[in-house]
Amino acid sequence: MAFKDARRTINYGFQNESFKFKVSELSGEDINLCFQCGGCSSGCPLAEEMDFLPSKIVRMIQLGREEALDSETIWVCSTCFNCEVRCPRGIDVANIMEALRQLKLRKKYSHVSLDSLEKSKIRTLPQIAIISNQRKLSA
Amino acid sequence: MRLAYYPGCTLKTNAKSFEISAIASAKVLGVELVELTRWNCCGTVHALAKDDVMHYIAPIRNLIRVEEMRDEGIVDENILVTLCEMCFNTLKRANTEVLKDGEKMRKVRENMEERDPAYRGEVEIKHFLEVVKDIGWNNISNLVIKKLKGLRIIPYYGCLLLRPRGLGIDDPDNPTILESLIKSLGGESVEIPFKSKCCGSYHTVHMEQVASELSHRILSQAAEAEADLIMLTCPLCSYNLGDRQEEIKKSFKGLRTIPVVYFTQLMALAFNLPAESTGFSENKPDPTVILKNKDLL
Amino acid sequence: MNGKDEKFITIYIMGKKHMVPANLTIMKAMEYAGHQFRRGAGCRGGFCGACSTIYRTKGSYKLQVALACQKIVEDGMIVTQIPFSPADKKRYDIDRLKPEANTFLEYYPEISRCLACNTCTKACPQDIMVMDYVQAALRGDVKEAARLSFDCIGCGLCAVRCPAEIVPYNIGQLARRLYSKHVVGPASHVLNRVKEVNEGKFDEEINKLKNMPKEELQNLYNSRDIKV
Ligand code: SF4
Ligand code: SF4
Ligand code: SF4
Ligand code: SF4
Ligand code: FES
Numbered sequence: 001m002a003f004k005d006a007r008r009t010i011n012y013g014f015q016n017e018s019f020k021f022k023v024s025e026l027s028g029e030d031i032n033l034c035f036q037c038g039g040c041s042s043g044c045p046l047a048e049e050m051d052f053l054p055s056k057i058v059r060m061i062q063l064g065r066e067e068a069l070d071s072e073t074i075w076v077c078s079t080c081f082n083c084e085v086r087c088p089r090g091i092d093v094a095n096i097m098e099a100l101r102q103l104k105l106r107k108k109y110s111h112v113s114l115d116s117l118e119k120s121k122i123r124t125l126p127q128i129a130i131i132s133n134q135r136k137l138s139a
Numbered sequence: 140m141r142l143a144y145y146p147g148c149t150l151k152t153n154a155k156s157f158e159i160s161a162i163a164s165a166k167v168l169g170v171e172l173v174e175l176t177r178w179n180c181c182g183t184v185h186a187l188a189k190d191d192v193m194h195y196i197a198p199i200r201n202l203i204r205v206e207e208m209r210d211e212g213i214v215d216e217n218i219l220v221t222l223c224e225m226c227f228n229t230l231k232r233a234n235t236e237v238l239k240d241g242e243k244m245r246k247v248r249e250n251m252e253e254r255d256p257a258y259r260g261e262v263e264i265k266h267f268l269e270v271v272k273d274i275g276w277n278n279i280s281n282l283v284i285k286k287l288k289g290l291r292i293i294p295y296y297g298c299l300l301l302r303p304r305g306l307g308i309d310d311p312d313n314p315t316i317l318e319s320l321i322k323s324l325g326g327e328s329v330e331i332p333f334k335s336k337c338c339g340s341y342h343t344v345h346m347e348q349v350a351s352e353l354s355h356r357i358l359s360q361a362a363e364a365e366a367d368l369i370m371l372t373c374p375l376c377s378y379n380l381g382d383r384q385e386e387i388k389k390s391f392k393g394l395r396t397i398p399v400v401y402f403t404q405l406m407a408l409a410f411n412l413p414a415e416s417t418g419f420s421e422n423k424p425d426p427t428v429i430l431k432n433k434d435l436l
Numbered sequence: 437m438n439g440k441d442e443k444f445i446t447i448y449i450m451g452k453k454h455m456v457p458a459n460l461t462i463m464k465a466m467e468y469a470g471h472q473f474r475r476g477a478g479c480r481g482g483f484c485g486a487c488s489t490i491y492r493t494k495g496s497y498k499l500q501v502a503l504a505c506q507k508i509v510e511d512g513m514i515v516t517q518i519p520f521s522p523a524d525k526k527r528y529d530i531d532r533l534k535p536e537a538n539t540f541l542e543y544y545p546e547i548s549r550c551l552a553c554n555t556c557t558k559a560c561p562q563d564i565m566v567m568d569y570v571q572a573a574l575r576g577d578v579k580e581a582a583r584l585s586f587d588c589i590g591c592g593l594c595a596v597r598c599p600a601e602i603v604p605y606n607i608g609q610l611a612r613r614l615y616s617k618h619v620v621g622p623a624s625h626v627l628n629r630v631k632e633v634n635e636g637k638f639d640e641e642i643n644k645l646k647n648m649p650k651e652e653l654q655n656l657y658n659s660r661d662i663k664v
Contacts, residue, residue: 026190122541127148128183129343137345
């Protein structure tokens with residue numbers, strides 16, 4: 001089992017207060033509450049696919065590191081809320097992931113463009129899959 | 140009792156058997172599920188950003204329809220019953236948010252069509268499983284004609300029936316509602332560790348391999364537990380675990396076939412309803428072989 | 437039109453102030469003000485959808501819509517035409533399509549992005565329940581989508597307003613095509629008429645018209661009986 005996140009370190013040194021504020025505001029979560037227990041990451045079913053584990057993303061926000069916006073993690077998260085039920089500090093990490101996605105989507109970025117999907121694939125998918133995919137991953 | 144019922148898009152296409160079996164088994168329970176008039180797609184997923192009011196419009200519009208039906212005496216309660224767990228979560232979250240936050244309610248109201256009455260905020264969203272639970276497990280048992288004897292069933296919750304805390308219909312750490320239903324129907328509930336882990340959800344659209352891996356973990360645990368069937372409540376889970384199972388087997392050699400059914404189909408079966416009401420012919424993989432083996436069909 | 441008691445009002449065409457007779461349609465008022473239509477006018481009878489117009493009136497934030505050939509000007513109206521809405525119309529072979537939800541999704545997957553915001557319905561000068569037909573298509577209810585969109589004239593106003601970038605009229609058109617082709621099938625009166633044409637029932641009349649001198653033909657056209 002290879003974790004993409006393995007050995008990736010985050011840049012320390014506080015950077016951007018307004019970014020941190022924006023994420024707190026959009027997510028409604030008090031990011032300072034996180035004490036880096038890693039509970040969210042250990043319960044995350046998609047952790048293996050992430051370039052930064054959920055707890056690392058939270059740490060990046062604490063430090064105002066905007067590169068969190070460029071992580072694969074925010075698009076790999078499936079909003080399953082496993083992190084939410086695990087966090088001992090009452091943080092809903094799924095909300096933080098959504099805030100980060102929104103910050104990208106609101107600047108005309110689409111992670112999954114419908115134009116790039118194969119017709120034959122679309123034919124077999126139930127509406128629920130396409131609708132939710134677009135809601136979460138396209139502008 | 141007549142209750143307004145919200146199908147959602149997929150119950151009209153891929154998941155017809157879910158709708159048919161639910162309406163038929165509800166009847167046995169004395170509940171008439173009346174399809175919501177002029178319903179629109181709820182959006183399938185919740186809006187999480189705190190300033191995102193736009194995505195509440197679609198779910199709340201449906202709730203206005205419930206109040207209208209109640210006012211017109213078409214249904215008996217200001218309750219909206221859902222079957223799909225994603226619809227359930229989306230509708231319930233939107234309702235909870237606008238009731239909690241007057242500013243959101245105001246914005247949603249202002250952006251509705253002038254012709255529509257304002258949402259009064261009286262509607263309660265219920266998953267059909269909650270309706271079943273309210274009737275009482277003993278009463279359900281008493282209605283069973285054909286016990287699902289010897290049928291080993293995985294109660295698969297998926298994500299949004301239980302989470303986030305406060306919106307889910309049961310304790311997210313230790314849910315029992317599906318297990319109780321299985322027992323009431325005379326079946327055998329089989330535990331797996333991943334009964335409420337994600338199946339891959341909407342990643343199935345553009346990251347098939349990731350979705351396959353996630354679904355495979357659940358399927359392989361079910362196979363290891365020697366289960367006969369997986370029972371679930373979401374058409375997207377059903378697509379990922381069921382419709383795509385053949386595809387998953389190509390990447391994961393040796394995986395045993397495990398049929399996937401909706402909980403309402405097993406209810407219809409236990410209530411001894413005819414084949415039109417169980418709708419097993421639509422499931423992938425085919426569950427009828429195992430059901431015949433167990434003398435249930 | 438030049439009667440003594442003719443009333444004039446002020447309207448703003450693309451921001452420029454004009455005094456125009458109060459009883460004109462937007463289209464005639466624009467011509468009165470000196471605009472010449474090369475696009476944005478067709479049938480002048482409310483059927484072709486070429487003259488889509490948006491406007492606001494004094495003291496209201498509401499963005500309103502109209503067909504320029506139908507709507508009478510109002511004092512203080514601030515108006516512009518939207519003669520065209522860019523849309524990618526897909527090519528398909530209707531014979532091979534199935535009347536179901538995934539057909540819509542295959543050609544126009546963007547309907548999955550519909551927010552049910554109802555903006556399209558508010559934008560429709562034909563008072564069509566546009567959102568409802570898009571939603572019907574999304575859940576595969578071809579009959580309902582065809583029925584609800586029946587009066588669509590393809591003016592395009594819904595398409596320029598939709599926040600999900602959907603082109604509703606393409607959806608309605610596909611729905612009606614699917615419905616007529618695969619659900620109701622060919623109409624017997626049309627088949628009969630085609631048969632009559634092939635059997636030469638109208639040959640004599642057509643030949644008469646073909647051989648008619650131009651002037652006579654023009655007279656005949658001008659004095660034709662129009663059924664409304
Ligand atoms: S919501 Fe996202 S981050 Fe949280 S556990 Fe699920 S996939 Fe991981
Ligand atoms: S579970 Fe909560 S406290 Fe622990 S690392 Fe994750 S966000 Fe921080
Ligand atoms: S549905 Fe759209 S294109 Fe058709 S008439 Fe209405 S606004 Fe115009
Ligand atoms: S304007 Fe677009 S998003 Fe809004 S209801 Fe109409 S089709 Fe849907
Ligand atoms: S010009 Fe044809 S509808 Fe107005």
